[in-house]
Amino acid sequence: MTDPRALVDEATAGDKRAIARLVTRFEDDRPEAAATRQELLRLLDARGAPTGRIIGVTGAPGVGKSTLVGVIANRLVADDAGERVAVVAVDPSSPLTGGALLGDRTRVRFPPDEARLYFRSQASASELGGVARATHQACRVLVRLFTTVIVETVGVGQGEVEIVRLADRTFLVIQPHGGDHVQFMKAGIMEVPDAFIVSKGDLDAAATATFHALGATLRIAAPGAADRPIYRTSAHSGAGIGELAAAIAATPSGGLDARAPYYFERWVATEYGRAGLRRLASLAPTTAAYLAAHGGLDGAQLAFPRGDQIS
Ligand SMILES: Nc1nc2c(ncn2[C@@H]2O[C@H](COP(=O)(O)OP(=O)(O)OP(=O)(O)O)[C@@H](O)[C@H]2O)c(=O)[nH]1
Ligand SMILES: [Mg+2]
Incomplete structure (x- = not known):
């Protein structure tokens, strides 16, 4: 696995294979991939891209x-x-x-x-x-x-x-x-x-x-x-x-960030169904507030209770 910093370097330099690898990492929407996405976004944002x-x-x-x-x-x-x-x-x-x-x-x-x-x-x-x-x-x-x-x-x-x-x-x-x-x-x-x-x-x-x-x-x-x-x-x-x-x-x-609550709710619904949405509603007054408390979409995915904790 390529070092994230090197991958971001190559992608920002316009290397199409590096861009493709970055996109692939993001398409992996599993909760555990959120930490990788979070790190990659931090590195990308540091470039002022x-x-x-x-x-x-x-x-x-x-x-x-x-x-x-x-x-x-x-x-x-x-x-x-x-x-x-x-x-x-x-x-x-x-x-x-x-x-x-x-x-x-x-x-x-x-x-x-x-x-x-x-x-x-x-x-x-x-x-x-x-x-x-x-x-x-x-x-x-x-x-x-x-x-x-x-x-x-x-x-x-x-x-x-x-x-x-x-x-x-x-x-x-x-x-x-x-x-x-x-x-x-x-x-x-x-x-x-x-x-x-x-x-x-x-x-x-x-x-x-x-x-x-x-x-x-x-x-x-x-x-x-x-x-x-x-x-x-x-x-x-x-x-x-x-x-x-x-x-x-x-x-x-x-600004995609403004639409993050919608995508987070969708993700919760897909992963955990109605029970997940009820759990989300019990954890914060609004989805936006939940995201803000956890540093955005990826942080919220990492923090959200796993399936066996939802019923
Ligand atoms: N006459 C004419 N034909 C066109 C033009 N643009 C596209 N075509 C033709 O329309 C057909 C479909 O073009 P595409 O660009 O593949 O259409 P599309 O909407 O992307 O198709 P899908 O992705 O399959 O939904 C092709 O045969 C093109 O050559 C145009 O400006 N004029
Ligand atoms: Mg087409």
Whole structure:
């Protein structure tokens, strides 16, 4: 096992294998791994590393998310020498086979020698909400190493809500033709994202029709979301990419720490169920107070009573 200090040195210097090893350590969400995470975070924070913004990109399979994210990531680093971009793609996996649900998917590809671009894929666990759990942990590392962390998730229901909780800004991608917007509307999902992207804008007439249909749908069915921006992009022609990249670059980071109580409650519920949540409620007036008393998320995980002490 690499010395934590050396690992953090290599990762902050941009070594992608070291970054990958760091992320893997964080994906290990067992209580006993919390001490390692705590030490690694301390070392990372001592560097004064960036606190990146988290951008969610969600939408139905095949709407062009990965292609768009790849183009946007390249654009962000081209426009600003200070930008460093990490992309996390979450693949839903089949709870039965454990294999990828959607088969071979287009990947974001970055030049291996471009230290400012990093790609990571995660298989979602079969447990409910497994996506956000490992993804949240990965983001805790990546925001300390990158100025922008883009999380791509396939919008298949629950996923949209989880990505909105994690990200500072979430974009829902809709492709021309689709009728996607009608399905999302039915699922009550239109109110969830902060902004919309009509992709594949090079499919001119269809993209224009979808753009207008989306606007009309929002006004009628989701008035709360009617004033949210709708971007129109083409990853192929480059149209609209500059505008979207600028909107992403202007997004402030919200601070993952503020969302720690939510992730701690989820962790307690997953590990110890309702009994665990009752125990938590008995230990402190609020979850935030419990975290504060134990030095944050990892400390709270270490301190929380083990299963045999909960009934
Ligand atoms: N015409 C056109 N096609 C595009 C554009 N962007 C992506 N595509 C195509 O759309 C298909 C799906 O693209 P992906 O980027 O893999 O879509 P995705 O949403 O990431 O797909 P999943 O991750 O499987 O959900 C591919 O065949 C792409 O070539 C675009 O700007 N214009
Ligand atoms: Mg994809």
